[in-house]
Amino acid sequence: MSDDGTLDAAQAALAAEHAAVYGYGVAGGRVASARRAEATAAQHAHRARRDALVRTVRDLGGEPVAADAAYALPFAVPDTAAAVRLAAVLEDRVADVYSDLVRAAQGPLRRTAADALREAAVRAVRWRGSGVPFPGLAERAADGSGTDGTAAKAGSGAH
Numbered sequence: 001m002s003d004d005g006t007l008d009a010a011q012a013a014l015a016a017e018h019a020a021v022y023g024y025g026v027a028g029g030r031v032a033s034a035r036r037a038e039a040t041a042a043q044h045a046h047r048a049r050r051d052a053l054v055r056t057v058r059d060l061g062g063e064p065v066a067a068d069a070a071y072a073l074p075f076a077v078p079d080t081a082a083a084v085r086l087a088a089v090l091e092d093r094v095a096d097v098y099s100d101l102v103r104a105a106q107g108p109l110r111r112t113a114a115d116a117l118r119e120a121a122v123r124a125v126r127w128r129g130s131g132v133p134f135p136g137l138a139e140r141a142a143d144g145s146g147t148d149g150t151a152a153k154a155g156s157g158a159h
Helices: 003-028 031-059 082-105 105-126
Strands: none
Touching: 003 031, 003 082, 003 105, 031 082, 031 105, 082 105
16 A cells, blocks of 8 residues: 555554543443453553554654544443443454554554554453454454444444
8 A cells, every 4th residue: 555545544543542542441430340450451552552653643744633532432331241342342443443554554564553453352352252253354254244243334444
């Protein structure tokens, strides 16, 4: 892909990281105390990836997309079960955009994106208790649905 494709994919990953940091703020406050440290660690990991992507976007000649003041959650999160489900969805969405960045990037950025995709997939498995056949590639799900139970959107990088 072109440098513009790489920049676009990096911006999408940055936007997803902003949303994940926000989402973990919600989920972390509602998960059971036994899993709170896991939620905190995930939020810290997403902050670190977000900060690195800000630098990457600048290095690619772009102006990093800013975080929104708030994000619409995919469903209500009134309890622990919903918070765990939200954490898995956040990781699936992050994996999706890193998959796009893996395809768009080359060299060290491609490796970094692959590492981030792997980390998100592992966290999703931990939250969900099971994996998906192709993490980051919702369009490859056998039933045609996304990993969060919604219809897969081919070519969609916005989550």
